[in-house]
Amino acid sequence: xxxxxCTVDVVLLTLKENALQVALLKRDREPFQGSxxxxxxxxxxxxxxxxxxxxxxxxxxxxxxxxxxLEQLATFSGMGRDPRGWSVSVVFxxxxxxxxxxxxxxxxxxxxxxxxxxxLPFDHRAVIDTAVARLRSKSQYSSLPCHLLGENFTLxxxxxxxxxxxxxxxxxxxxxxxxAEMDVxxxxxxxxxxxxxxxxxxxxxxxxxxxxxxxxxxxx
Amino acid sequence: xxxxxCTVDVVLLTLKENALQVALLKRDREPFQGSxxxxxxxxxxxxxxxxxxxxxxxxxxxxxxxxxxLEQLATFSGMGRDPRGWSVSVVFxxxxxxxxxxxxxxxxxxxxxxxxxxxLPFDHRAVIDTAVARLRSKSQYSSLPCHLLGENFTLxxxxxxxxxxxxxxxxxxxxxxxxAEMDVxxxxxxxxxxxxxxxxxxxxxxxxxxxxxxxxxxxx
Numbered sequence: 109x110x111x112x113x114c115t116v117d118v119v120l121l122t123l124k125e126n127a128l129q130v131a132l133l134k135r136d137r138e139p140f141q142g143s144x145x146x147x148x149x150x151x152x153x154x155x156x157x158x159x160x161x162x163x164x165x166x167x168x169x170x171x172x173x174x175x176x177x178l179e180q181l182a183t184f185s186g187m188g189r190d191p192r193g194w195s196v197s198v199v200f201x202x203x204x205x206x207x208x209x210x211x212x213x214x215x216x217x218x219x220x221x222x223x224x225x226x227x228l229p230f231d232h233r234a235v236i237d238t239a240v241a242r243l244r245s246k247s248q249y250s251s252l253p254c255h256l257l258g259e260n261f262t263l264x265x266x267x268x269x270x271x272x273x274x275x276x277x278x279x280x281x282x283x284x285x286x287x288a289e290m291d292v293x294x295x296x297x298x299x300x301x302x303x304x305x306x307x308x309x310x311x312x313x314x315x316x317x318x319x320x321x322x323x324x325x326x327x328x
Numbered sequence: 329x330x331x332x333x334c335t336v337d338v339v340l341l342t343l344k345e346n347a348l349q350v351a352l353l354k355r356d357r358e359p360f361q362g363s364x365x366x367x368x369x370x371x372x373x374x375x376x377x378x379x380x381x382x383x384x385x386x387x388x389x390x391x392x393x394x395x396x397x398l399e400q401l402a403t404f405s406g407m408g409r410d411p412r413g414w415s416v417s418v419v420f421x422x423x424x425x426x427x428x429x430x431x432x433x434x435x436x437x438x439x440x441x442x443x444x445x446x447x448l449p450f451d452h453r454a455v456i457d458t459a460v461a462r463l464r465s466k467s468q469y470s471s472l473p474c475h476l477l478g479e480n481f482t483l484x485x486x487x488x489x490x491x492x493x494x495x496x497x498x499x500x501x502x503x504x505x506x507x508a509e510m511d512v513x514x515x516x517x518x519x520x521x522x523x524x525x526x527x528x529x530x531x532x533x534x535x536x537x538x539x540x541x542x543x544x545x546x547x548x
Contacts, residue, residue, distance in 0.1 A: 111373055114416055153332055157407065158405045183403045183418045186379070187378075194373035196416060198405065248545070
């Protein structure tokens, strides 16, 4: 039978000072021992229910992060990508706020600006670029960017996250209309934070949208 | 090490009398011998360059179809989907015209209307439903539907394909503006077919769009 190495890798993304960052770990074994790479590992057929379950386990064990939002990106495969042999990696991407990184992440986890295009082992550079392209393109018609914010946030904060991902300034009125159309947020009654001009209402994702994004047919 | 079965499956879709059809094959071995299922097979680490290459080989060997357009859909995995054990299937979908099916397909290939929701072994029902949802949602902002037509076609024929996929009538003027905006077609000089009112110009996909779809930021 075929000898194929089956792994999962996770592209864990966060936003720090409006720059998209990816979590990398120093590899503790060969191949590429000592190099920074994506958190990943073998599928454990005896304990993982499916590849998603394997990705959640790897992320939890290697970075300390338990994320409600994780989505399959694509599968990368072939004879050339891993020196150990023909391999398949089912890749997932996850989004978390920088607060969650600060609070829960293992100390060995490094953040790297995705636009720095750091050289990485395996095909991890291409994997990250694919994840970032998917996130940026999906942002314009989904609630995905909300997962980069903490539990509570204001609409101006949310708009800045969308703008950072889409790389363009958005019109405030049409942005707010789109967000209202998605109907994924609930306001926190009586809770405001100081804004540039006046106090800004705090919002959070409604319970049913915390582990899946809302998709719109028409984008921002 | 983990014992994981690595396979590829292909959802080969075509449009017959405006109904989307999927190609199924009678399985010639266990499990589910004799049942109709998607064309699929093991990855051959000794001959396939990657999973896409494996899918092209499986499609060619099992159905006779060589397609220029094949795209990764998603990977389906877990302990429950295949009675032989924990398995990973990297699934691809391909689009061909009904003429190609008629000309090149092996005689054992059966077409099944995707909306008939035929019960199938493994998780092939869910796989097909995922492929159809992807195609329908991607159709509205891409040139993907062109791959369901033969080499040459008229704009009214193309509009009917988009309408069949999107399940709604489209405005002719805005449809043609979107198609022009994509800039994926070239007219066949002096070649017309009889239309309902007057002869209709024949078009074909430009060379560079035959093995990849054009994606628009804003949909139809």
